[in-house]
Amino acid sequence: MRPIIFSSLLIASAFTLNAQAGQKVSTMNVSAEMFEVCSLSSGDLNFGSGSFDDLLAAESTAQIIVNCSDSVNWTVSLDGGLHTGATKGGGHREMHHADGGTYGAGAFSYYVEYQTGGTPQNWGDGTSATQGDPVSGSGEAVLEARAHMVSGFLDHPNGGNTAGLYSDTITVTLDY
Template identity: 30%
Template sequence: MFTINKNRVICATLAAAMLASGAPVMAATATGTLVVTATVLASCTVVGSTIAFGNYTSSQVDQTGNIAVLCTNGTSYTIGLDAGAGTGATTSVRKLTGSLGGNLNYALYRDSGRTNNWGSTIGTDTQAGTGNGLIQNLTVYGRIASAQTPLAGVYTDTVTVTLTY
């Protein structure tokens, strides 16, 4: 009798194991969404270099400088240059001021032929562009006209670069 019960227990155990392993496990699923957002703000920075004309001997002197612009990709901008700090200066006739007095007239242009004045009136004499997320270098073309008779000395001016976007 012990053998019959033992066989029954073994058969019942095997049957239970087969049923448990062969039966598919029923699982339920549900779905939802996860909203992900980001905002990219338009931003720009600008840095101007030095335009060093060197020695002036009453002959025309041409020199260039650089404006580095960094704007968010797709951001439209304009670059304007003011008249500078020289007394009586305009955006057409800027004035370097001498360390011992006097002025030395000069001009800044947007093109290498030095025909397009670089001023500060948007849509008239500024430089427009569109940012690409990388540094963009713009050349400033400077000229000191010939036949001026300034006092001896070191001449300087500071022009403000305005980036509008």
């Protein structure tokens, strides 16, 4: 009886070895890509409220905060705003009356600058020499936009009231 048990174990062992006789191999690529990330936030320029003369003497400042890693170079540019004033001499932008004033009718002209090396510079996007160039840097920065009123025009179309809200919107762009 013993020989039968031994031969059964021998046959079972042979089948087990045959089941593990083949092998397939594949590869798995592993990778990661890190990219530089920056963030941008900007405050509002608000000249306040007052009479015509009060507004002509008004100034306003706003912070523009750039947050990039130390090794990232960037530029911050300001476009000309919603109105045609930025194409006028001196790089002036315009705030128009809420009723839709145009240059020369219900508008205030202003300019935006930044301080570099003690000298104020017009702050623009580089598309107009009079509007100014972008501000450049690297890493983190808190930039200050300084705005000054230049002139105002209160001849409202159709003899309307020139009192009211004057506004503009400047697009702040961070390139890195």
